[in-house]
Amino acid sequence: GENVGLHLPTLSVQEGDNSIINCAYSNSASDYFIWYKQESGKGPQFIIDIRSNMDKRQGQRVTVLLNKTVKHLSLQIAATQPGDSAVYFCAENSPDSNYQLIWGAGTKLIIKP
Amino acid sequence: DTEVTQTPKHLVMGMTNKKSLKCEQHMGHRAMYWYKQKAKKPPELMFVYSYEKLSINESVPSRFSPECPNSSLLNLHLHALQPEDSALYLCASSQAQDNSPLHFGNGTRLTVT
Numbered sequence: 001g002e003n004v005g006l007h008l009p010t011l012s013v014q015e016g017d018n019s020i021i022n023c024a025y026s027n028s029a030s031d032y033f034i035w036y037k038q039e040s041g042k043g044p045q046f047i048i049d050i051r052s053n054m055d056k057r058q059g060q061r062v063t064v065l066l067n068k069t070v071k072h073l074s075l076q077i078a079a080t081q082p083g084d085s086a087v088y089f090c091a092e093n094s095p096d097s098n099y100q101l102i103w104g105a106g107t108k109l110i111i112k113p
Numbered sequence: 114d115t116e117v118t119q120t121p122k123h124l125v126m127g128m129t130n131k132k133s134l135k136c137e138q139h140m141g142h143r144a145m146y147w148y149k150q151k152a153k154k155p156p157e158l159m160f161v162y163s164y165e166k167l168s169i170n171e172s173v174p175s176r177f178s179p180e181c182p183n184s185s186l187l188n189l190h191l192h193a194l195q196p197e198d199s200a201l202y203l204c205a206s207s208q209a210q211d212n213s214p215l216h217f218g219n220g221t222r223l224t225v226t
Contacts, residue, residue, distance in 0.1 A: 003220065046214045089155050106154075
């Protein structure tokens with residue numbers, strides 16, 4: 001049978017290039033969004049968050065963009081390094097969900113040397 | 114290193130065994146969480162404690178029993194598990210049960226034989 005759900009979406013990026021990981025969210029009432037990085041054998045690690053009253057937020061080498069019109073969230077990683085290899089999850093939060101995170105499926109980022 | 118500590122890192126147990134997973138945080142966070150994560154999937158919420166009281170139980174089978182002895186500790190008692198319960202069990206904490214980021218431990222890799 002078909003292995004539905006057993007393969008994560010994958011993004012391959014050349015070392016040193018910028019990476020853009022995209023995420024669509026479903027709930028227009030969501031007011032808080034967060035990106036996590038999960039390396040093999042570890043728990044999810046907080047990267048950056050953004051609230052719905054903003055459309056852009058920058059951290060160290062990372063930028064999150066929020067487009068509420070089309071319910072789209074993206075994570076940009078500048079000058080991608082081998083240590084950026086991981087699975088990246090977006091998550092949304094809203095009063096509707098009693099402030100419990102609703103997670104995206106995840107994207108596996110592979111860095112090519 | 115993560116500020117949320119989980120023990121043990123790995124656990125193999127038979128279907129008739131009783132075991133406990135432990136989680137500790139010293140960040141003064143008042144919300145603590147148990148998540149279950151299967152391979153190549155996002156974490157699934159199991160339980161939330163807020164100010165040491167059970168706030169959310171996501172219809173988890175009774176063979177999983179959470180306990181919050183104090184504001185820094187969270188346990189998950191396991192009894193009569195099934196092989197399909199094999200997964201990575203993640204503990205997390207946040208300042209409160211609201212729009213604040215979750216901080217995860219590195220999980221306990223559980224195998225039920």
